[in-house]
Amino acid sequence: MARRSDHSREELRKMALAAAEHIVVEQGYEGLSARKVAAAIGYTVGTLYLVFENLDDLILHINARTLDRLHARMTESQAHCTDASDCLLQLGQVYIRFADADPHRWAMVFEHRFSGDQAVPAWYQEKITRMFALVEEGLEPLAGHRTRDEITQASRALWGGVHGICILALAGSLGVAGVDSVQDLTQSLISNYLKGFTGN
Amino acid sequence: MARRSDHSREELRKMALAAAEHIVVEQGYEGLSARKVAAAIGYTVGTLYLVFENLDDLILHINARTLDRLHARMTESQAHCTDASDCLLQLGQVYIRFADADPHRWAMVFEHRFSGDQAVPAWYQEKITRMFALVEEGLEPLAGHRTRDEITQASRALWGGVHGICILALAGSLGVAGVDSVQDLTQSLISNYLKGFTGN
């Protein structure tokens, strides 16, 4: 069939995105394939390439949605916290909870390497920057006399750290069982780092 | 040809391992393929499967060597450091330098996910544990009255953190340019964490 027009280009995009996310959630990121996505929405491979440049493009848009959800969770956690260091601890908690609840989609954001021949678009990079900005904001009230650059650096160090614990724990390399232990590690990292950062 | 016996099984293993490492160093881990390795040592695919279970097995052994080298560097750094916190800072520096100097092999250790249907062998897991043990040892003199469990937890939090900075920086997600900036982040994380850890 051709020109079925059962669905508009935009509908097709959304269907493909949803189907692909479903596959990733269920089977992980190695389970994703163009033919599987196409079959799931009742079309063939070729159609997928009418709507996405390639698989990397599809993955980029899935990751964008994941980053949006993560950012939303992190943002809303900042409404219900008492003091500054509590706010940062909650950011960490939310981050770990998110990764634990949705490991496959979360892993795809940070483990998939996009093919080198064209860089990720600016709007995508911005979604990652935005996450660090949240940490930077949380750090500000604790920063005392520190310069902007020092705060930026601290937010990167701290959040890189939280991320690392998260990655290693989910990969099983930390010899740690259960989310609660990972939460403990994260809290330890954040609270000790903050003690050092605010100390002098 | 058959029964050429140009090379023993063990020689074949070593040749394949060396060739595969060369490919990974040059082209990164996605450039690795069974046929390429086989061609590089002047044999065909089939021969490779006489000597390694599968590609995961090959990768496992490359990673093992990488982990051994990393462990050696980290260990030898501990001979030339003054006080305890300096020792830990040097561990971090060595870790970052190693990853920066050999990004492809280092990335393969931490980014390749082995197929789930059989767990990584104990001797491999031990090589990762051993790395954390080094941090634990370095932390001990600074631990004061803390329990073994607290020290173990601290070493995991701290090293997970260093690892996270390293991963994100190499992936370009930290918006940071050059090794030196990554070193700065790592030093910030370690020294601030230690201040908190030893503080009270």
Place this chain on the structure above:
DNA sequence: CTTACAAATGAACGATGTTCAATTAATGTC
């Protein structure tokens, strides 16, 4: 009813990991 257009197809290409019957070189036996 015919023409024109564009949406959707699916065969084709060059890769991939993995297997295993077939081939072939070295060795042991007479």
Place this chain on the structure above:
DNA sequence: GACATTAATTGAACATCGTTCATTTGTAAG
């Protein structure tokens, strides 16, 4: 030296993968 035995090596085969694009086919306009 010739033959049989044995095991080392092969490479075609299979099922998958991402990607492309000439071809088909449904729809709408003239």
